[in-house]
Amino acid sequence: AALLWGTILLGCSCGPGPPRVGAAPLLAATYVLDDGDGLGREFDGIGAVSGGGATSRLLVNYQEPYRSQILDYLFKPNFGASLHILKVEIGGDAQSTDGTEPSHMHYENDENYFRGYEWWLMKEAKKRNPKIKLIGLPWAFPGWIGKGENWPYDYPDITAYYIISWILGAKQYHDLDIDYIGIWNERAFSSKYIKLLRYTLDKHSLEQVRIIASDRLWEPISFDMLIDSELHGVVDVIGAHYPGTKTVQNAILTGKKLWSSEDYSTFNNDDGAGCWARILNQNYVNGNMTSTIAWNLVASYYEQLPFGRCGLMTAQEPWSGHYKVESPIWITAHTTQFTQPGWSYLQVDGHLEGGGSFVALTDGLGNLTIIIETMSHNHSKCIRPPLPNFSVVPQRATFYLRGSFYMVETLQVWHSRFDFESGSSSLFQQLRPLKVWRGRFSLNLNVDEVYTFTTLKTGRKCGFPEPPPPQPFPSSYKDDFNIRNPPFSEAPNFADQTGVFEYFVNASDPGDHVFTLRQVVVQRPITWVSDADQTISVIGNFKWVNMTVTCDIYIEKPRDGGVFIAGRVDNGGIYVRRTKGVFFWVFADGTYRVTGDLAGKEILMKGLSGVRDNAWHTLTLNIQGNSASGLLNGYPLWENVTVSEPRNGWAALGTRSFEFAQFDNFHIE
Numbered sequence: 001a002a003l004l005w006g007t008i009l010l011g012c013s014c015g016p017g018p019p020r021v022g023a024a025p026l027l028a029a030t031y032v033l034d035d036g037d038g039l040g041r042e043f044d045g046i047g048a049v050s051g052g053g054a055t056s057r058l059l060v061n062y063q064e065p066y067r068s069q070i071l072d073y074l075f076k077p078n079f080g081a082s083l084h085i086l087k088v089e090i091g092g093d094a095q096s097t098d099g100t101e102p103s104h105m106h107y108e109n110d111e112n113y114f115r116g117y118e119w120w121l122m123k124e125a126k127k128r129n130p131k132i133k134l135i136g137l138p139w140a141f142p143g144w145i146g147k148g149e150n151w152p153y154d155y156p157d158i159t160a161y162y163i164i165s166w167i168l169g170a171k172q173y174h175d176l177d178i179d180y181i182g183i184w185n186e187r188a189f190s191s192k193y194i195k196l197l198r199y200t201l202d203k204h205s206l207e208q209v210r211i212i213a214s215d216r217l218w219e220p221i222s223f224d225m226l227i228d229s230e231l232h233g234v235v236d237v238i239g240a241h242y243p244g245t246k247t248v249q250n251a252i253l254t255g256k257k258l259w260s261s262e263d264y265s266t267f268n269n270d271d272g273a274g275c276w277a278r279i280l281n282q283n284y285v286n287g288n289m290t291s292t293i294a295w296n297l298v299a300s301y302y303e304q305l306p307f308g309r310c311g312l313m314t315a316q317e318p319w320s321g322h323y324k325v326e327s328p329i330w331i332t333a334h335t336t337q338f339t340q341p342g343w344s345y346l347q348v349d350g351h352l353e354g355g356g357s358f359v360a361l362t363d364g365l366g367n368l369t370i371i372i373e374t375m376s377h378n379h380s381k382c383i384r385p386p387l388p389n390f391s392v393v394p395q396r397a398t399f400y401l402r403g404s405f406y407m408v409e410t411l412q413v414w415h416s417r418f419d420f421e422s423g424s425s426s427l428f429q430q431l432r433p434l435k436v437w438r439g440r441f442s443l444n445l446n447v448d449e450v451y452t453f454t455t456l457k458t459g460r461k462c463g464f465p466e467p468p469p470p471q472p473f474p475s476s477y478k479d480d481f482n483i484r485n486p487p488f489s490e491a492p493n494f495a496d497q498t499g500v501f502e503y504f505v506n507a508s509d510p511g512d513h514v515f516t517l518r519q520v521v522v523q524r525p526i527t528w529v530s531d532a533d534q535t536i537s538v539i540g541n542f543k544w545v546n547m548t549v550t551c552d553i554y555i556e557k558p559r560d561g562g563v564f565i566a567g568r569v570d571n572g573g574i575y576v577r578r579t580k581g582v583f584f585w586v587f588a589d590g591t592y593r594v595t596g597d598l599a600g601k602e603i604l605m606k607g608l609s610g611v612r613d614n615a616w617h618t619l620t621l622n623i624q625g626n627s628a629s630g631l632l633n634g635y636p637l638w639e640n641v642t643v644s645e646p647r648n649g650w651a652a653l654g655t656r657s658f659e660f661a662q663f664d665n666f667h668i669e
Contacts, residue, residue: 026394026395026396026444027353027354027393027394027395027396028395028396028397028398029352029353029354029395029396029397029398030397030398030399030400031348031352031358031397031398031399031400032348032399032400032402033346033348033360033368033370033399033400033401033402033405034346034348034401034402034403034405035346035362035402035403035404035405036402036403037347038347039344039345039346039347039362039364040344040345040346040347040348041257041284041288041290041344041345042257042290042342042343042344042345043290043291043339043340043341043342043343043344043345043361044084044085044133044237044257044259044290044291044341045083045084045085045133045291045336045339045340045341046083046084046085046280046291046292046293046294046332046335046336047083047084047085047086047087047133047135047291047292047293047294048074048081048083048085048086048087048293048294048295048296048297048298048311048312049087049088049089049262049293049294049295049296049297050086050087050088050089050118050121050296050297050298051087051088051089051091051096051101051118051137051139051296052089052096052097052137052139052185052262052295052296053089053091053095053096053097053098053099053100053101053139053528054096054097054098054099054100054101054301054495054496055097055098055295055296055297055298055299055300055301055311056117056118056121056296056297056298056300056301057098057099057117057300057301057495058300058301058302058315058316058317058318058493058495059117059121059298059300059315059318060117060120060318060487060488061318061319061492061493062315062318062321062323063318063321065464066321066323066467066468069323069464069467070298070313070315070323071124071125071128072128072462072464073313073325073329074125074297074298074312074313074329075124075125075128075129075132076128076129076462077128077129077337078337078458078459078460078462079460079462080325080329080330080332080333080462081312081313081328081329081332081333081336082129082332082333082336082337083125083129083132083297083332083336084131084132084133084336084340084341085132085133085134085135085291085293085341086121086122086125086132086133086134086135086297087134087135087136087137087261087262087293088118088121088122088134088135088136088137089101089118089136089137089138089139089185090103090104090118090136090137090138090139090163090166091103091104091115091116091118092138092139092140092141092142092525092526092528093106093140093142093143093499093500093521093525094139094140094141094498094525094526094527094528094531095140095497095498095527095528095529095530095531095532095573095574095576096139096140096185096528096529097139097306097307097529097573097574098301098302098305098306098307098495098572098573099301099305099495099496099497099572099573100496100497100498100499100500100531101116101118101139102115102116102489102490102500102502103115103141103142103500103525104165104166104169105142105144105162105165106142106500106520106521107142107144107522108144111165111169112489113169113170113172113173113174114173114489115489115502116488116489116490117488117490119170119173119174119176120488122134122170122174122176123174123176126176131340131341133179133180133341134170134176134177134178134179134180135178135179135180135181135182135212135293136163136166136167136170136178136180136181136182137181137182137183137185137212137215138152138163138182138184138185139184139185139528140525140526140527140528141159141162141525141526142162142521142523142525142526143523143524143525143526143658144523145158145159145162145526146526149526150524150526150527151526152184152193152526153188153190153192153193156190156192156193156196156197157196157200159193160193160196160197160200161200163181163197164197164200164201164204164206167181167201167204167206167209168204168206177208178209179208179209179210180209180210180211180212180236180237181197181201181209181210181211181212182211182212182213182215182239182261183197183211183212183213183214183215184214184215185215185216185262185528186215186216186241186528187216187528189213189214189216189221191224191228191231194211194213194231194234194235195230195231195234197211197234198211198234210236210237211234211235211236211237212235212236212237212238212239212259212261213235213237213238213239214238214239215239215240215241215261215262216240216241217240217241218238218240218243218247218248218250218251219248219250221235221238222238222248222250222251222253222254223250225238225254225256226250226253226254232254232256235256236256236257237256237257237258237259237261237291238251238254238256238257238258238259239259239260239261239262240258240259240260240261240289241260241261241262241263242260242262242263242265242382242384242385243260243263243283243287243289244384244385244387245278245279245282245283245285245286245287245289246286246287247286247287247288247289252288257290257291258287258288258289258290259289259290259291259292259293260279260283260287260289260291260292260293261291261293262293262294262295263279263283263292263293263294263295263382264276264279264292264294264295264310264312264328264382264383265294265295265296265307265310265382265383265384266310266381266382266383267308267309267310267383268299268309268310268311268312268313268314268326268327268328269326269327270327270379270418270420270423270425271379271380271381271420272310272326272327272328273326273327273328273330273331273418273427274375274376274379274380274381274418274448275375275380275381275382275383276294276312276328276331276332277331277334277373277375277380277416277450278357278373278375278380278382279292279382280292280331280332280334280335280371280373281350281357281358281359281371281372281373282350282357284345284350284359285349285350285351285357285358285359290345294311294312294328294332295310296310296311296312297311297312298311298312298313298314298315299311299313299314299315299316300315300316301316301495302316302495302538302542302572302650303316303542304542305495305572305573306572306573306574306575307383307573309326310383311326312326312328312329312332313325313326313328313329314326317470317471318492318493319471319473319474319493320468320469320470320471321467321468322467322468322469322470322471323467325463327425327427330416330427330428330461331416331427331428331450333414333428333459333461334371334414334416334428334450334451334452335371335452337452337456337458337459337460338369338371338414338452338454338456338458338459339361339369340363342363343361343362343363343364343369344361344362344364345359345360345361346359346360346361346362348360352372352374352395352397352445353395353397354374354392354393354394354395354445355374355376355390355391355392355393355395356372356373356374356375356392356395356445357372357373358370358371358372358373359371362404362405366404366405366455367454367455367456368401368405368408368411368453368454368455369452369453369454369455369456370399370411370451370452370453370454371450371451371452372397372445372449372450372451372452372453373449373450374392374395374445374446374447374448374449374450375392375418375448375450376391376392376447376448377389377390377391377392379418379420379448392447392448393447394444394445394446394447395444395445396442396443396444396445397442397443397445398440398441398442399440399441399442400439400440401436401439401440401441402439405439406439407439408436408439408455409435409436410433410434410435410436410455411433411434411436411441411453411454411455412430412433412434412452412453412454412455412456412457412459413430413431413432413433413434413451413452413453414428414429414430414431414451414452414454414459415428415429415430415431415449415450415451415452416428416429416449416450416451417446417448417449418448418449419448420448428461429461430459430461434453441453472541472543473493473540473541475541475669476668476669477493477539477540477667477668478665478666478667478668479491479492479517479666479667480515480664480665480666481503481515481516481517481663481664481666482514482515483503483515484505484515486503489502489503490502490503491503491517493539493540494517494537494538494539495537495538495539495572496535496536496537497532497536497537497538497572497573497576497579498531498532498534498535498536498576498654499519499520499521499535499536499537499654499655499658500519500520500521500535501517501518501519501520501535501537501653501663502517502518502520503515503516503517503518504516504517504518504520504662506662512616512664513552513554513616513662513664515664516554516662516663516664517662517663517664517666518660518661518662518663519535519654519655519659519660519661519662519663520660521535521658522658522659522660523658524658529574530574530576530577531576531577532576532577532579532598532599533577533599533657534564534598534599534600534654534655534656534657535654535655535657535658535659536566536569536572536576536579536598536652536653536654537652537653537654538569538572538650538651538652539650539651539652539668540650540651540668541650542648542649542650543648544567544568544648544649544650544651545568545623545647545648546623546624546625547567547568547622547623547651547668547669548620548621548622548623548668548669549565549566549567549620549621549651549666549667549668550565550618550619550620550621550665550666550667550668551565551618551619551653551663551664551665551666551667552616552617552618552619552663552664552665553565553586553616553617553618553619553653553661553662553663553664554614554615554616554617554661554662554663554664555586555587555588555611555612555613555614555661556613556614556659556660556661556662557588557613557657557659557660557661558588558613558614559588559589559613560587560588560589560656560657561587561588561613561655561656561657561659561661562585562586562587562588562655562656562657563585563586563653563654563655563656563661563663564583564584564585564586564652564653564654564655564656565583565584565619565621565651565652565653566581566582566583566584566598566621566651566652566653566654567581567582567621567623567628567649567650567651567652568580568581568582568623568643568646568647568648568649568650569581569598569649569650569651569652570646570648570649572650576598577598577599578597579597579598579599580596580597580598580602580645580646580649581596581597581598581646581649581652582594582596582604582621582623582628582643583595583596583597583598583600584619584621584630585600585656586609586611586617586619586632587609587611587656588611588612588613590608590609590610590611590612591606591607591608591609592606592607592608592609592611592630592632592637592638593605593606594606594628594630594638594641596643596645598654600656604628604641604642604643605638605641607637607638609632609637610632611632616664617632617633618631618632618633618634618665619631619632620632620634623643626642626643626644627639627640627641627642627643628641628643629641651668653666
């Protein structure tokens with residue numbers, strides 16, 4: 001009877017019924033949602049980052065229908081994550097976390113708007129959601145922009161021209177309108193450059209492109225904007241990274257939009273989803289941030305690279321077609337499927353008495369969406385910053401709807417319940433609609449739950465048949481690079497870690513090597529992290545122990561040019577400089593080396609090979625147990641070299657320096 005009474009009078013169709021006799025009463029509190037005194041800040045959307053770097057590298061190699069299914073889960077409205085914003089790296093030919101992304105201008109006299117995969121990804125996102133907002137941000141820049149200095153601001157007009165060309169190329173070649181542009185990811189900004197960028201945008205009739213700064217911390221950008229009215233006038237959004245749901249007074253005083261322009265970066269299990277649920281609400285509740293953008297969109301890079309599986313979902317096996325829709329996708333849906341950029345937050349505190357938070361948003365046309373999260377401390381830790389202690393307890397919440405919401409009679413209900421004991425969480429389930437009685441409803445909230453209450457009836461939890469089961473990378477793999485019109489500039493499954501390796505048509509070769517793979521970065525870029533001094537691209541299964549790697553190689557640089565093939569390669573990403581493995585090098589001066597590291601300092605064997613530049617040679621590296629041997633053009637060149645560490649790793653190829661070189665007929669067993 002008590003249960004029935006609660007349901008009829010209070011519309012309590014969520015959570016358990018009243019506590020049983022003798023149980024401690026639940027903490028109870030009331031909350032008022034009212035638009036009578038105006039609204040809070042305008043909501044700008046929830047998004048994710050592709051890049052920073054090479055995080056979508058393996059996605060493009062998926063076969064259909066799996067590739068389109070993954071894209072639907074990310075971008076299709078009212079389907080899965082239904083993202084409002086896609087932020088992409090403006091490739092800079094340099095290592096930017098999990099690999100390098102190619103620039104549209106490798107050299108000063110070079111422009112190509114079909115390199116890499118971000119153009120393709122933005123078009124696929126727009127195809128599914130024409131309203132999605134697009135952001136471009138550089139992590140690194142080609143070396144010519146700095147004229148030899150590792151700094152993009154010495155010649156700000158050149159840097160601005162380079163960025164503007166990317167925005168214009170997006171429109172001219174792909175019909176993509178870029179909505180926002182950033183400065184330099186997590187590095188110093190230059191007020192002079194930001195002002196010049198705005199001037200150059202306007203000069204090219206790109207007034208609609210807004211500027212975000214500085215994609216690092218709240219300071220010093222906020223202070224600088226307060227004391228420099230011209231800078232204040234050209235920055236539209238202050239974007240901070242990993243703000244821990246907090247802002248600073250100076251940022252609020254600017255009166256500008258405040259975004260968490262990169263956040264999350266957490267392993268995508270249920271704990272990662274708990275982190276995401278907490279910050280999606282609390283970035284606004286605690287920090288007035290009206291957009292939160294996850295790094296990264298989809299974990300489509302080898303898992304043993306840095307920050308493996310820190311994407312909203314996982315798609316790291318194009319060779320098998322296997323992918324996984326992880327729980328952060330459905331936590332995203334709790335907000336994205338029931339709001340749109342241009343909605344407004346209600347002016348309300350947003351802290352729940354028993355711990356946790358809520359936000360309420362409206363379109364100003366009578367629609368209302370309320371998102372509640374009660375994530376506990378230990379199940380909502382993000383990778384950074386450290387999370388101060390707090391407690392969340394079961395509680396009873398009563399909401400009073402006032403103003404234009406008083407007449408709301410029914411709310412749709414979507415619910416996620418995390419079960420960290422059994423692992424059988426229930427995610428984004430539609431419950432029966434909630435009857436609102438005289439502008440009031442109550443519910444019991446348990447710990448580690450997410451609720452959405454909304455007047456919108458458009459929510460959907462969609463899906464596809466199970467993708468194929470996971471499979472390791474093929475133990476026999478060949479690529480002859482013989483493709484006349486490749487859909488992408490890079491060969492499948494190669495993950496460039498320093499330098500850029502592209503399909504190349506070798507017009508001067510009438511023979512077997514017309515179509516090759518070529519390393520094309522010939523000047524050290526303006527780096528974001530410590531790129532290696534050598535170039536390297538890795539491929540395969542990190543667990544490989546014994547392997548034979550064969551590849552035809554062509555050194556283009558006379559005298560001191562050189563190339564390598566390698567096995568048991570143990571590192572990449574931001575740690576590429578410390579990469580170990582078994583490296584078989586040949587040089588244009590006719591010598592060879594075997595080293596235990598990419599840097600070439602740990603020499604295991606050296607001698608004469610007779611290799612010369614501008615001629616094709618075939619290298620073979622054979623690693624079995626603790627022994628390695630090498631062949632040149634099918635004949636033994638060195639053997640019985642003892643190798644102990646590392647025990648396993650990828651295969652790889654690369655060059656001695658930033659130099660042109662070609663590779664063909666790559667084969668691993």
